Amino acid sequence: MAKSQRHLLLNLAGILLVFLVLLLFERHGSLYQVRILNNMAIFITLAVSYNLVNGICGLLHLGPNAFITIGAYTSALLTMTANEKMMNFIIEPLIWPLSVVHAPFVLSLLAGGLLASLFAFLISFPVLRVRGDYLAIVTLGFGEVVRVLCNAFQSVTNGPLGLKGLSPYTNLWWTWGVAIFTIAVTTKLVNSSYGRAMKAIREDETAARAMGIDPFKHLLLAFLVSAFFSGVAGGLLAHLITTISPTLFTFFFTFNLLIIIVVGGLGSTTGAVLGAALFAWGGEALRVVESPIDLGFLRIPGIPGMRMVIFSIILMGVIIFARRGMMGRSEFSWDALWARLHRPAR
Amino acid sequence: MSSFFKLDNLVMQFGGLTAVNGFSLELRPGELVGLIGPNGAGKTTVFNMITGVYPPTSGTIHWLGQDLTGMPLHRITARGIARTFQNIRLFTDMSVLENVMVSFHQKIRAGFWSAMLGLPAYVREDQRIHREAMDYLQELGLAHVAEEKAGSLPYGRQRRLEIARALATQPKVLLLDEPAAGMNPQETMELANLVRELRDRHELTIFLIEHDMKFVMGLVERIKVLDYGTTIAEGTPAEIQGNPEVIKAYLGAPKHA
Amino acid sequence: MTATILLQQLINGISLGSLYGLVAIGYTMVYGILRLINFAHGDLLMVASYAAIYGVALFSLPWFVSFPLAIAFTGCMGIVLDRGAYKPLRDAPRISLLISAIGASFLLENMALVVIGGIPKGFPRPAMFAKVIDVLGLRIQVLTIYIPILTLIFLAGLLYIIYRTRVGKAMRAASVDFETTRLMGINVDRIIAITFLIGSSLAAAGGIMWALKYPQVNPFMGVIPGLKAFIAAVLGGIGNIVGAVIGGFLLGLGEIMIVALIPELSQYRDAFSFVILILVLLFRPTGIMGEPITDKT
Numbered sequence A: 001m002a003k004s005q006r007h008l009l010l011n012l013a014g015i016l017l018v019f020l021v022l023l024l025f026e027r028h029g030s031l032y033q034v035r036i037l038n039n040m041a042i043f044i045t046l047a048v049s050y051n052l053v054n055g056i057c058g059l060l061h062l063g064p065n066a067f068i069t070i071g072a073y074t075s076a077l078l079t080m081t082a083n084e085k086m087m088n089f090i091i092e093p094l095i096w097p098l099s100v101v102h103a104p105f106v107l108s109l110l111a112g113g114l115l116a117s118l119f120a121f122l123i124s125f126p127v128l129r130v131r132g133d134y135l136a137i138v139t140l141g142f143g144e145v146v147r148v149l150c151n152a153f154q155s156v157t158n159g160p161l162g163l164k165g166l167s168p169y170t171n172l173w174w175t176w177g178v179a180i181f182t183i184a185v186t187t188k189l190v191n192s193s194y195g196r197a198m199k200a201i202r203e204d205e206t207a208a209r210a211m212g213i214d215p216f217k218h219l220l221l222a223f224l225v226s227a228f229f230s231g232v233a234g235g236l237l238a239h240l241i242t243t244i245s246p247t248l249f250t251f252f253f254t255f256n257l258l259i260i261i262v263v264g265g266l267g268s269t270t271g272a273v274l275g276a277a278l279f280a281w282g283g284e285a286l287r288v289v290e291s292p293i294d295l296g297f298l299r300i301p302g303i304p305g306m307r308m309v310i311f312s313i314i315l316m317g318v319i320i321f322a323r324r325g326m327m328g329r330s331e332f333s334w335d336a337l338w339a340r341l342h343r344p345a346r
Numbered sequence B: 001m002s003s004f005f006k007l008d009n010l011v012m013q014f015g016g017l018t019a020v021n022g023f024s025l026e027l028r029p030g031e032l033v034g035l036i037g038p039n040g041a042g043k044t045t046v047f048n049m050i051t052g053v054y055p056p057t058s059g060t061i062h063w064l065g066q067d068l069t070g071m072p073l074h075r076i077t078a079r080g081i082a083r084t085f086q087n088i089r090l091f092t093d094m095s096v097l098e099n100v101m102v103s104f105h106q107k108i109r110a111g112f113w114s115a116m117l118g119l120p121a122y123v124r125e126d127q128r129i130h131r132e133a134m135d136y137l138q139e140l141g142l143a144h145v146a147e148e149k150a151g152s153l154p155y156g157r158q159r160r161l162e163i164a165r166a167l168a169t170q171p172k173v174l175l176l177d178e179p180a181a182g183m184n185p186q187e188t189m190e191l192a193n194l195v196r197e198l199r200d201r202h203e204l205t206i207f208l209i210e211h212d213m214k215f216v217m218g219l220v221e222r223i224k225v226l227d228y229g230t231t232i233a234e235g236t237p238a239e240i241q242g243n244p245e246v247i248k249a250y251l252g253a254p255k256h257a
Numbered sequence C: 001m002t003a004t005i006l007l008q009q010l011i012n013g014i015s016l017g018s019l020y021g022l023v024a025i026g027y028t029m030v031y032g033i034l035r036l037i038n039f040a041h042g043d044l045l046m047v048a049s050y051a052a053i054y055g056v057a058l059f060s061l062p063w064f065v066s067f068p069l070a071i072a073f074t075g076c077m078g079i080v081l082d083r084g085a086y087k088p089l090r091d092a093p094r095i096s097l098l099i100s101a102i103g104a105s106f107l108l109e110n111m112a113l114v115v116i117g118g119i120p121k122g123f124p125r126p127a128m129f130a131k132v133i134d135v136l137g138l139r140i141q142v143l144t145i146y147i148p149i150l151t152l153i154f155l156a157g158l159l160y161i162i163y164r165t166r167v168g169k170a171m172r173a174a175s176v177d178f179e180t181t182r183l184m185g186i187n188v189d190r191i192i193a194i195t196f197l198i199g200s201s202l203a204a205a206g207g208i209m210w211a212l213k214y215p216q217v218n219p220f221m222g223v224i225p226g227l228k229a230f231i232a233a234v235l236g237g238i239g240n241i242v243g244a245v246i247g248g249f250l251l252g253l254g255e256i257m258i259v260a261l262i263p264e265l266s267q268y269r270d271a272f273s274f275v276i277l278i279l280v281l282l283f284r285p286t287g288i289m290g291e292p293i294t295d296k297t
Ligand SMILES: Nc1ncnc2c1ncn2[C@@H]1O[C@H](COP(=O)(O)OP(=O)(O)OP(=O)(O)O)[C@@H](O)[C@H]1O
Pocket: B014, B017, B019, B037, B038, B039, B040, B041, B042, B043, B044, B045, B046, B086, C294, C295, C296, C297
């Protein structure tokens, strides 16, 4: 008991520290730094929830972009004022209840998460009947279908034009608050009896069933939780960049998340956090390779695609030569840190 | 009175191959029954049908008056029939203790929200599961390796962990698929004693497959012999040992070590 | 709708379907042996198309030299793909293999983007394919007729290799039981290489025909045909070569006919194949010609 209370205190202290750092950046950081920190938190939320399905349950789910899209659109449509909606939907007007409903930001995020979960629930029946490569393709398919629908349902999504001029509600407190909450909930789930059941299914589904575990029930649970947080993160993202369109959430987006969790270590929440942080920072730094370089006497034009080349090579390199990524399946723990500090490096 | 456990004329076909052809068996509570036969005779397939890994092509499985035929694997386990696997299927990347704790999950009373909120009801239940799982490890002589990764255990201990895990689902009938495979004679002898003890202590009915004749003959009360999916003999160990059909089946298809 | 238009669409559907079928063969062959969806397979269409363009434009080769060279080049790319991305992972968990495949696909696409650029290139279309002829009152591009005929010729050749040669026998053995085949002293890596060579060459042939049909070549041109072809392979029963071609025909026909009969659905055309995929997986996961896959316990 004393130990778990100590850990709780340490966790709270850690969170406090994070918020102090955020305060520092909010007061004195540059816009660029704040943007990276916001991206970092959103990627952490996305990666941690994506890892729940891919790393903990061992399914190769390739459609988180569908959940993110649904969260982003739901949340955006709820925070826009009737007037803003009128300005956006010039080709086809927005259909009735959506044209008048309006909700505060928090509620819009929640609604985004819930709707993403509802969608996850609906597709879970075909998706969770299959495994392995088939599951990968089916989820990829649903990601594509959502994009196609976003383009097609002009009276709901404004089609290819997307939604513009959203209020920039998202700030450091929202993004990091949600990220920390996601980490806390996911960790709690993974360490619970339910999480053990999920890991057992990943290790050997037939054996897990022979121990009385219903795979559908537990995979569905992971799927719903993951979709919820992805949806919320989608809402945050929408109100961070303030413009969304169907082209934003393609399979490329999923590919980035996949890199994050593979580099961090499939199956490790800590790894997902580290991977996301690295990606938000490194991905931004890598933009250099795609922007033109001006050496004064010589102008080297930017090379589009170079970043993705580097990302693909990193992904393949990690999966072939260092399959366990940064963390393997281990997690950060205060005890391990303590032991590390008291046993000097070899 | 309806029968305790009854297999009636089970048939399993894989494409054109009839792996099991009309298998019938009735188990009485507390019995220890063996199933033997050359490689590929269809023994594991019988287990797979009982536990619902594959639904039988035809035939029925009755258990305490209920029809289990075609029921999915996890629901059969919940009804009180547990098994081990011939080609060990542990959760290799989880700890030995976690492997056993997984078996308690099916009966967990605290719901998802209670687990997520860390309510006292869940916390208490998780502690109980931890304790009872340790008891099973103790019983199988694995308590001292509880924190190790299941995949890192030596072969003999992995087989024991398979049994511990099946036992933790609290079955009434336990199916053991070649529990002594890969064990040395010393370990095999210990295992025979263990199986007997487990049966008495947990009031189990045990149905087991084994190639090691010494092990089976000394342990079980009744034997069924399969060859090419057909039951060629059944009786007490003494009767089976002298049965010319059985000897022919085994000499015809040399068994592995 | 008049009967002529219907007939016209029928022919278009068969033509499109046979392209799907041709590409689907590669998916199905690789899946049969490695149990892997070769995500990068679709991108080989793009590789072949660019190779053919450069053969004609850069080296001034006539098309009948450039196209076969492009096919051979792409076949070798298939082998390189296996050696680089899949061979190191033969004993790894399946999820790793699949992730590597996705990585390889992105790598090919973005390498092309970096090296060649994103602006679509026109494809050199020899006059003999572009010709339009009148048949039964229909105006049909000859290419539309050549495509299914070539597909059937390739299929016949492939079936000959698989059922009548030693290599084919080894390929069949490896797809039934990989491990045992290895134990029997057959060089499985060679068999896999040959599988990739054949599958990739067929994808290349499909890619060149695709580019002749839609003469706009860009780094991502293989993605959608690749996905559709994969779905065709599943529809036909994955692992089954004839099934892949039949699946391709059905999918191509279905896509064209749906749009022809219900024009309002045209913007959902790309979603149609996924709906088919989901229906197949729900109701007949083994496809039309496939055998049940069971988990050995
Ligand atoms: N899932 C399956 N698909 C196709 N054939 C199968 C399957 N499972 C088992 N078989 C076949 O059924 C037959 C019986 O197999 P089974 O595993 O039941 O034999 P066994 O008696 O347990 O043999 P062993 O002593 O080697 O364990 C074998 O010919 C086997 O190849």
